[in-house]
Amino acid sequence: ETGVTQTPRHLVMGMTNKKSLKCEQHLGHNAMYWYKQSAKKPLELMFVYSLEERVENNSVPSRFSPECPNSSHLFLHLHTLQPEDSALYLCASSQRDRHGNTIYFGEGSWLTVV
Amino acid sequence: DAKTTQPTSMDCAEGRAANLPCNHSTISGNEYVYWYRQIHSQGPQYIIHGLKNNETNEMASLIITEDRKSSTLILPHATLRDTAVYYCIVRRGGSQGNLIFGKGTKLSVKP
Numbered sequence: 313e314t315g316v317t318q319t320p321r322h323l324v325m326g327m328t329n330k331k332s333l334k335c336e337q338h339l340g341h342n343a344m345y346w347y348k349q350s351a352k353k354p355l356e357l358m359f360v361y362s363l364e365e366r367v368e369n370n371s372v373p374s375r376f377s378p379e380c381p382n383s384s385h386l387f388l389h390l391h392t393l394q395p396e397d398s399a400l401y402l403c404a405s406s407q408r409d410r411h412g413n414t415i416y417f418g419e420g421s422w423l424t425v426v
Numbered sequence: 427d428a429k430t431t432q433p434t435s436m437d438c439a440e441g442r443a444a445n446l447p448c449n450h451s452t453i454s455g456n457e458y459v460y461w462y463r464q465i466h467s468q469g470p471q472y473i474i475h476g477l478k479n480n481e482t483n484e485m486a487s488l489i490i491t492e493d494r495k496s497s498t499l500i501l502p503h504a505t506l507r508d509t510a511v512y513y514c515i516v517r518r519g520g521s522q523g524n525l526i527f528g529k530g531t532k533l534s535v536k537p
Contacts, residue, residue, distance in 0.1 A: 314471070355470070355527040402469050413517075414460070415525060417469035 315339040316418035318403050324424045325393065333388040333421045335403030344386040345415065346378060347402040355402070361386060362408060393425045430514045435532040438508075444501040446531050448514030451495040457518055459490060461499045462527070463510040470513070470527070473499065477519075504535045 316337045325331050337344060346358040360368035361380040375397075377389040386403055400422055406415040431449040438444040450459065460475040474481055474488045476497075481488045487500040501508055513530040 314469070316469075318469075354529075355525065357525070400467075400469075404469075413519070414472055414475060416472055420467075420469045422467075 314416050314418060316403055316405055316416055318401075318418035318421050320421060321419065322422045322424075324426060325390065326426055327393060327395070329393075330389070330391040332390065333401055333403075333423075335386040335388075335418060337384055337386075337403075337405035337416075339405055339407070339416060341405040341407045341416075342383060343406045343408045343413075344380060344383075345404040345406075346376075346386065346388050347404060347417075349400040349402060349420070351399075358388075390423070393423075395425050398424045430516055430528060432512075432514055432528065432531045434529065435534070437534050437536060438501075438504045440506060440535055440537050441503055444504040444508065444533060444535070446499040446501075446512050446514075446533065447496065448499070449496045450514070450516045453494050453516050454518075457516045459488065459494075459497050460515045460517065460525075461486070461488065462513045462515065462525075463508075463533075464513070464530075465507075465510040471510075473512075504533075506535050506537065509533060509535045 319334045343362045345360050348356045348358055357370050358372045359378045364380050375392050379387040400420045402420045403418045404415045406413050458475050458477050461473040462470040464470045474483055474486050476488045490497045511530040511532050513527050
């Protein structure tokens with residue numbers, strides 16, 4: 313139990329579908345993140361939200377659309393994905409201050425695009 | 427953030443201490459050493475971090491050399507559930523979430 317909960321754990325979607333991944337953190341943190349982990353590749357940072365404002369977008373295609381309605385919730389809206397987008401999507405949170413920024417990850421959502 | 431070097435794999439007998447080394451010879455004065463692990467099909471799990479003093483928590487101990495160019499993560503009594511890939515990461519305190527995960531060390535704990 314990491315304090316960061318992701319749903320669903322597994323998702324299969326067609327290329328024309330629209331779906332969303334949900335993340336909730338129970339740690340009182342002020343920053344939330346989406347990462348992508350493809351098979352045999354290192355973790356890739358996708359988006360960073362600090363105090364509900366997007367502060368980083370690492371050249372992610374527009375078919376991935378994040379939403380952060382409050383400091384505890386983060387969504388990743390998915391539409392017209394490609395099979396190569398199949399991966400483990402990880403949500404994380406941290407308390408960002410000048411002393412540190414320890415990041416805590418959720419269990420991840422396995423996405424398969426068919 | 428500084429680069430790190432770790433062995434590709436290590437074995438450890440169940441019940442023994444697992445000592446995982448990491449080299450970070452280009453570390454700067456304001457950079458912390460973080461350790462995470464990832465068990466297959468799960469998200470990375472934070473283990474411990476430190477700046478220059480040795481640190482201990484309920485999961486592990488972190489020993490940082492005096493020159494800060496290397497460190498060792500110690501799991502005092504390894505169990506089969508500690509089999510995972512262990513990542514040593516160096517990053518500035520307070521920096522945003524660009525954790526650079528390298529290839530890590532695959533630790534196999536054997537009965």
